[in-house]
Amino acid sequence: MSTPDFNLEGALIAQGLTRIAGVDEVGRGPLAGPVTAAAVVLDPAKIPEGLNDSKMLTARRREALLEVIMDSAEVSIAHASVEEIDAINILRASHLAMERAVAGLPRPPEHVLVDGNLIPRGLTIPATAIVKGDARCLSIAAASIVAKITRDAIMWDLAQQFPGYGWETNAGYPSKSHRLALQDLGVTPHHRRSFKPVHNILYQHKNVSD
Structure with a gap:
């Protein structure tokens, strides 16, 4: 299996660009919690070993790589809330989180490498969409690590406030135990009401109470 490399960034650097950001998001599939994005500008002279x-x-x-990334690269983290996901749909919310992450970098990048097949429409910086970018591009791989660890920590914290849904282990994804907990415990403020399993439970409860 191939591992990500610095070739895409290198080609842009060869064109005279110096600040290339990789951006990735985590959390499109869960039934609960925000979608989280990270943007990372790697220093070509300090690329963490073993990035994947x-x-x-x-x-x-x-966790070990996160520490090195935070010490050696420019990093920005951003989110789109459950309310935003329900209002504008998960794809647009994912792109909004990416746009916010890029905008939050200490200095604007000259080009953005975006994981996926679409460029967020709010990006005002030249960008390239890279399908399976986290497996191909080191900057995006770094962003995927930052975003995942950040979002997992958010879901762990929420699990302490709303025990029983297993968010500390399933991170809000629709595992069997999470779906059963939804039936037994009901919908929390952190559940995405526009997602079918959550919507269906709310609809069932509405019909019962009517």
Whole structure:
């Protein structure tokens, strides 16, 4: 299996650009919690060793790499809330989080490498969409690590406030135990009401009370 490299960034640097940001989001699929994005500008002279798509790394390895990324790169993290997800749909909310992450970098990048097949429409900086970018591009891989660890920590905190849904382990994704908890415990303020399993439970409860 191939690992991400710096070739895409290198090609842009060869064109005279110096600040290339990779951006990725985490949390499109969960039934609960925000969608989180990170933008990372790597220093070509300080690329962390062993960088890879966050899904290919153990939790311990991700944590170790996060520390190195935060020390050696420019990083910005941003979110779109459950309310925004329900109002504008998950794809647009994911793009909004990405736009916010890029905008939050200490200095504007000259080009953005975006994970996926679409460029967020609010990006005003030249950008390239990279399908499976977290497995191909080191800047996006770094962003995937930052976004995942950040969002997992948010869901762990929310799990302490709303126990029983298993968010500390499922991060809000629709695991069997999470779906059963929705039926038994009901919908929390952190559930995405526009997502079908949550919407259906609210509709069932409405019909029962009517």
